[in-house]
Amino acid sequence: MKYNTDKQEKYTILKLEEEKLDSTISADIKSEFIQLNTNGPKNIILDLSSVKYTDSSGLSALLVGNRLFNENEGAFVLAEVNEHVMKLIKISMLDKVLDILPTVTESVDAVLFHEMETSLKKDQGEEE
Numbered sequence: 001m002k003y004n005t006d007k008q009e010k011y012t013i014l015k016l017e018e019e020k021l022d023s024t025i026s027a028d029i030k031s032e033f034i035q036l037n038t039n040g041p042k043n044i045i046l047d048l049s050s051v052k053y054t055d056s057s058g059l060s061a062l063l064v065g066n067r068l069f070n071e072n073e074g075a076f077v078l079a080e081v082n083e084h085v086m087k088l089i090k091i092s093m094l095d096k097v098l099d100i101l102p103t104v105t106e107s108v109d110a111v112l113f114h115e116m117e118t119s120l121k122k123d124q125g126e127e128e
Contacts, residue, residue, distance in 0.1 A: 001016075002018055007041070009041065011045060011108065015050070018050060019053065020058075021048070023055065041074075044069055045077045066099075075115075077099045081100055086100070
C-alpha cells in the first residue's frame, strides 16, 4: 500500500496514494489505522484525492478507522473524496456515519474545532 503521512501535534493526515481502495489494500489500511490510533494523535484526516474506486472491503476499512478514532474521543475525517467513491458512500448510507469534507484544509479546521470542543467538555466536567 502506498501512502504518505503528515504527523502534526493534534492530527495526522494520511494521504492514500492508491487508485483503488479495495480488498487488495483494505487489510493494510486497517492495520495502519490501528497503528496510528495507538501511536499518534487521536485525530486522523484521510486524504482520498488519489482514490478513484472503492468496494465494500474499502468501505469496511473506513468504518473501522471511524470506529477506532471515535472511540478514543478523536476525529476521523475523509477529505477530497472523488465523485464515484462518494456515490458508493451515499448508496451505502455511510455519509450519515462518516465525517466527509471537501478539502484537507477544511478537515484540519474541523479537527482543531473538535479538539477545542473536547477540551472544553473535559474542563466543564472537572468543574462540576
